[in-house]
Amino acid sequence: MTPPVRPRGMRLAARQALWAYAFLAAPMAFFLTIRLAPAAAALIISLHRWNILSPEKPFVGLANFREVWTDPLFWQAAGNTLRYAVVGIPAQLAGGLVVALLLQRITRFRGLFRAIYFLPFVTPIVAASWVWQWLYSPQFGPLTRILDALGLPTQAFLRSPHEALYAITAMVVWEYLGFQVVIFLAGLQAIPRVYYEAAAMDGADGLRAFRHITLPLLNPTLVFSVVYGTILYLQLFTQVLNMTFGDPGGPLGATETMVLYVYQQGFQHFRMGPAASATVLLFGAILLITFVQLRVFQTRVEY
Amino acid sequence: MMRRIIGAGCLTLVLAFGGLPAAQGQQPVTITYWQYYFESKVKTIDMLIKQFESRNPGIHVVQETFPYDSYNQKVASAVPAGQGPDVVNLYYGWLPQYVNSGYLQPLPADAFSTTQIEREYVPMVKAAKFDGKYWAIPTAVRTLALFYNKELFRQAGLSRPPLTWDEFTSDAQRLTQRDSRGRPTLEGFGIAPDGQDHQLIREVLFRQWGASAYSSDGRRVTYDTPQAAAALQWYTDLVTKSQVAVIGFFPGGNGYRDAFVAGKAGMIIDGSFAIGSIQSSTKFDWGVALLPRRTAGGTPSNFGSFWVNGLTRNATGPRLAAAETFLKFLTSPDTERLWLAQVGEIPADRTLAGDPKLAQDPVYGPFIASLAYAHATFFVDETAQRTVMLDAINEVVLNNTDPRAALHTAAAKEQKVLDAFWATQAKH
Numbered sequence: 001m002t003p004p005v006r007p008r009g010m011r012l013a014a015r016q017a018l019w020a021y022a023f024l025a026a027p028m029a030f031f032l033t034i035r036l037a038p039a040a041a042a043l044i045i046s047l048h049r050w051n052i053l054s055p056e057k058p059f060v061g062l063a064n065f066r067e068v069w070t071d072p073l074f075w076q077a078a079g080n081t082l083r084y085a086v087v088g089i090p091a092q093l094a095g096g097l098v099v100a101l102l103l104q105r106i107t108r109f110r111g112l113f114r115a116i117y118f119l120p121f122v123t124p125i126v127a128a129s130w131v132w133q134w135l136y137s138p139q140f141g142p143l144t145r146i147l148d149a150l151g152l153p154t155q156a157f158l159r160s161p162h163e164a165l166y167a168i169t170a171m172v173v174w175e176y177l178g179f180q181v182v183i184f185l186a187g188l189q190a191i192p193r194v195y196y197e198a199a200a201m202d203g204a205d206g207l208r209a210f211r212h213i214t215l216p217l218l219n220p221t222l223v224f225s226v227v228y229g230t231i232l233y234l235q236l237f238t239q240v241l242n243m244t245f246g247d248p249g250g251p252l253g254a255t256e257t258m259v260l261y262v263y264q265q266g267f268q269h270f271r272m273g274p275a276a277s278a279t280v281l282l283f284g285a286i287l288l289i290t291f292v293q294l295r296v297f298q299t300r301v302e303y
Numbered sequence: 304m305m306r307r308i309i310g311a312g313c314l315t316l317v318l319a320f321g322g323l324p325a326a327q328g329q330q331p332v333t334i335t336y337w338q339y340y341f342e343s344k345v346k347t348i349d350m351l352i353k354q355f356e357s358r359n360p361g362i363h364v365v366q367e368t369f370p371y372d373s374y375n376q377k378v379a380s381a382v383p384a385g386q387g388p389d390v391v392n393l394y395y396g397w398l399p400q401y402v403n404s405g406y407l408q409p410l411p412a413d414a415f416s417t418t419q420i421e422r423e424y425v426p427m428v429k430a431a432k433f434d435g436k437y438w439a440i441p442t443a444v445r446t447l448a449l450f451y452n453k454e455l456f457r458q459a460g461l462s463r464p465p466l467t468w469d470e471f472t473s474d475a476q477r478l479t480q481r482d483s484r485g486r487p488t489l490e491g492f493g494i495a496p497d498g499q500d501h502q503l504i505r506e507v508l509f510r511q512w513g514a515s516a517y518s519s520d521g522r523r524v525t526y527d528t529p530q531a532a533a534a535l536q537w538y539t540d541l542v543t544k545s546q547v548a549v550i551g552f553f554p555g556g557n558g559y560r561d562a563f564v565a566g567k568a569g570m571i572i573d574g575s576f577a578i579g580s581i582q583s584s585t586k587f588d589w590g591v592a593l594l595p596r597r598t599a600g601g602t603p604s605n606f607g608s609f610w611v612n613g614l615t616r617n618a619t620g621p622r623l624a625a626a627e628t629f630l631k632f633l634t635s636p637d638t639e640r641l642w643l644a645q646v647g648e649i650p651a652d653r654t655l656a657g658d659p660k661l662a663q664d665p666v667y668g669p670f671i672a673s674l675a676y677a678h679a680t681f682f683v684d685e686t687a688q689r690t691v692m693l694d695a696i697n698e699v700v701l702n703n704t705d706p707r708a709a710l711h712t713a714a715a716k717e718q719k720v721l722d723a724f725w726a727t728q729a730k731h
Contacts, residue, residue, distance in 0.1 A: 008381050037557060051404070051727075052378055052379045052380060052382065052383060053382050053383075053400055053401060053403065053404030053406060054381075054403070054404050054727070055404065055405055130554075130555065133554035133555065134554060134615075136554075137553075137554055138486065138549075139487065139488065139549065139552060148484070154484065154486065158551070158554070159550065159551050159701075160701070161697075161701055161702070205629060245555060245556050246495075246497035246498075246551075246555070246558070247496075247555050247693050247697075251697045251701055252694055252697050252698065252701065252702070253694075264686075267376050268686045268687075269684055269686065270379055270400070280481075
């Protein structure tokens with residue numbers, strides 16, 4: 001009597017799964033090394049007095065955290081970073097949505113417009129930042145000419161402690177608008193047209209259709225955009241450094257961001273301990289905010 | 304017979320090769336030199352290395368360069384990694400931090416004696432002295448001077464550059480051009496708090512107004528005084544009262560120099576390191592003058608700075624002797640002469656700098672004349688100390704803060720920076 005033959009299908013699936021795990025292991029190892037190991041190192045550094053130049057790096061417990069916690073510049077940077085996010089994210093979302101809705105209505109040249117809106121996203125950030133400095137120049141910039149033509153008073157823009165932050169936010173919104181438009185276009189196209197047709201038959205006009213069909217069904221796209229935007233604005237650095245190059249962090253710290261603070265502590269003053277503690281605090285803040293956002297936006301809309 | 308031939312052959316071989324001088328059995332020692340990328344400096348070092356290697360066949364020198372903006376970070380991150388060069392080029396203002404870290408070796412006293420250095424080099428070199436020892440030596444030094452646009456001066460009816468700061472203000476007022484809304488389209492003075500002006504305030508204006516920035520041991524901030532506030536007031540009045548200057552007129556790190564070269568700033572205060580780029584880019588007639596004084600016969604003062612070459616702790620064993628020889632060569636009068644011709648920087652050697660031909664040069668003359676009274680600030684954290692002064696200026700200009708109050712806050716902030724540094728020093 002021959003023993004029963006095990007069905008070959010099971011072993012094949014198991015073998016394929018094994019191959020999948022094997023192939024996944026390589027990028028996973030890479031990811032762990034590149035992303036998690038430095039993060040763990042930052043945590044360790046934050047507990048030591050770590051000057052790049054000094055051979056002695058004694059353990060100091062929470063002293064770095066205490067120092068950062070009592071530094072007024074740190075809190076200014078934290079407040080500024082939140083302000084960047086609170087102003088920039090809605091502006092970016094609203095702008096992106098409006099443009100995407102408009103683009104959806106046209107058929108001719110849609111690709112061309114999409115490309116034009118996307119251009120700022122592929123422009124080198126540093127080059128764009130330097131050109132924008134000139135755009136904002138109260139002496140030579142075209143924005144001032146426009147203000148003159150409208151009879152409005154001259155603004156100092158980047159030289160004003162009150163306006164500089166918003167001036168930089170405007171530049172960042174300009175930069176990411178195209179990206180937002182493309183994301184929203186994709187999200188809008190995923191909404192089946194039957195819903196609009198049904199709504200039209202029930203007599204719902206454009207605005208009501210927008211509120212009750214478009215927005216709810218765009219929820220996944222909105223969640224993604226808000227989370228992406230939050231991480232972007234909470235980590236804002238390159239644009240700020242380049243637009244305030246002679247005096248990084250803007251006049252009197254008005255444009256200082258958390259990451260810029262970390263950079264200055266670690267790479268200009270060579271004090272890695274406080275820099276690492278600021279990074280750990282920033283990490284905690286982003287983690288908390290992202291967690292809250294995902295909870296709040298986690299409504300699945302099905303019709 | 305055969306054995307004799309073989310024996311003779313062996314003997315010949317032994318005599319031929321055994322009698323060679325021992326030196327040819329040595330490998331050449333290779334040492335590394337780091338500096339930031341600046342075309343004329345890099346080319347000059349290449350020339351110098353060729354000269355040096357032909358005179359010292361046992362030594363091979365490799366030059367490595369890095370972009371200017373990240374040079375300090377590059378050197379600093381090489382320290383804990385135990386990497387980096389044997390001979391390193393540093394800004395003198397970074398010396399205290401690098402000495403503190405143990406990265407540099409003090410210069411060997413036999414080849415570089417303190418008395419010899421202080422006798423042969425211009426006075427400002429004392430800023431490279433730390434703990435009673437010299438840790439690095441400059442090849443060239445820089446001072447500040449007034450660059451002015453001769454054509455704009457002629458058009459404004461000004462026959463000569465200003466001699467006092469009051470003349471400076473009134474000259475700037477005549478040079479400034481405005482549009483229909485009163486906004487300057489051409490500024491009389493290319494003000495630059497983040498350029499050289501913060502150095503100007505500390506080492507020139509404070510001194511000329513009877514104040515001082517730091518105590519003689521460099522440990523205390525001493526500009527929280529009415530005299531220093533008056534100096535700061537004079538400076539900020541250029542923006543707020545006489546309105547002959549606009550901060551950020553041309554955006555960007557060296558905007559003030561760009562504005563001058565574009566003919567949009569009548570005068571700037573800049574270092575001798577700017578001569579090369581101003582010479583090559585400017586299309587109008589320009590001149591250089593001594594920095595003005597507070598009164599016609601008053602105290603002259605200037606800010607001097609320099610880049611130094613030092614030995615790192617990587618230079619050990621045979622490389623140490625080779626590095627010392629190279630360092631001596633790098634800071635010799637012949638090298639300084641070549642440096643002046645190729646890079647355009649003033650020699651650090653007193654005799655060379657005192658060359659009468661150089662003193663009469665219309666461009667170099669004012670810089671040379673300032674060497675005698677040029678002070679090099681002792682920085683413990685140049686970025687932090689610079690930001691403190693920038694913030695004080697911005698407080699007065701943007702927030703209308705009283706200069707005395709602004710300096711009071713600045714002094715407290717800067718004292719914290721100094722205290723933090725000297726506390727780590729105390730442990731050594």
